[in-house]
Amino acid sequence: MELRKKDTQSPTETVFLSTTLDAEWELRSTFARVATRNLLYNLYKHCGYDVPEGPHQE
Numbered sequence: 001m002e003l004r005k006k007d008t009q010s011p012t013e014t015v016f017l018s019t020t021l022d023a024e025w026e027l028r029s030t031f032a033r034v035a036t037r038n039l040l041y042n043l044y045k046h047c048g049y050d051v052p053e054g055p056h057q058e
Contacts, residue, residue: 020026
């Protein structure tokens, strides 16, 4: 996998584009690292879903 920096309009925003032979795996792998239980809980709760209280903290 190769990472290269993409220039953006915002001076504080940095975006790295990945070039890989297995884009599906790269997407799944990144999602698994980023989407924590707490993040998903807050997203569903924010969207109005009736999310049961529970051990969603990591």
